[in-house]
Amino acid sequence: MSRPLFEAVAEVGGRIERAPELLICLDFDGTLTPLQDEPSQVSLTPHMQRALRGLTDQPGLYLAVISGRERADLQGRLRMPGLIYAGNHGLEISGEGILFIEPTAAASSDLIKAFAEELRGRLQGIPGAFVENKGLTLSIHYRMVAESDTEQVRKLLHAALAGTDHPFQLACGNKVYDIRPRVYWNKGSAVGWIKEQLGKPDLLVVYVGDDVTDEDAFAALPDGITVKVGDPGETVAQYHLENQAEVRKFLEWLAEVWPRRRGQGSGIKGQQSRVRS
Secondary structure (H helix, E strand, C coil): CCEEHHHHHHHHHHHHHHCCCEEEEECCECCCECCCCCHHHCCCCHHHHHHHHHHHCCCCEEEEEECCCCHHHHHHHHCCCCCEEEEHHHCEEEECCEEEECHHHHHCHHHHHHHHHHHHHHHCCCCCCEEEECCCCEEEECCCCCHHHHHHHHHHHHHHHHCCCCCEEEEECCCEEEEEECCCCCHHHHHHHHHHHHCCCCCEEEEEECCHHHHHHHHHCCCCEEEEECCCCCCCCCEEECCHHHHHHHHHHHHHHHHHCCCCCCCHHHHHHHHHC
16 A cells, blocks of 8 residues: 655665665656646746756766657757656657667557547547647547547547557556557566666666556566655555655655765755655
């Protein structure tokens, strides 16, 4: 059962203190930024930007953003050197000296494009519904659709999937449907690949996410620190935070704690009261 992270700060801090190195993985929408009706308008607040920048140059600490957005979209919004960017739910990953594009997904890009056009035709009569082609995957957004029309969106989408012979799979997010090539790869797979490329088998992974797609990563990291943002519900994450403000406070705490983890008194234990306040 998930516990409030700030109530377990001594436990979390102790694990960080013992870690030789740290990989922090963060979702974007709903974790670093509030969910918006229009995804293209989403941006980091100045406070969140400072919190992230406080982690980017820390020795022995690696920072990855793993999102359903396109990798290029993430890079354009974050523009921070030293980050590892994983887009399309981990199907494409880049960082200093590393690059990965899942081969089956890459080979399916033309099929994805054609299916996007078909869906746009089917959904054009529903105000607020729109289809986003992200190269390797599709997102069907219905956050701005009237409640009375959401079931029609679902029916039209399922009808389109039933009528195609292409190997697509459907996943549900926060007011969004995701269409992906049928590949055995998810955010948990992406974290494993990143760890392998870093060549740091003993590093501790901290994963923070708000979406159902983050559950794959939570489940893949039984030895990590997993944090659900928002209502924990049925999550398999060990801890939870209420909102983006608490995520920012946690990141700021990490930025202060990590370089002092071997210190006397001013490190983990000295910061426990601050993170609760």
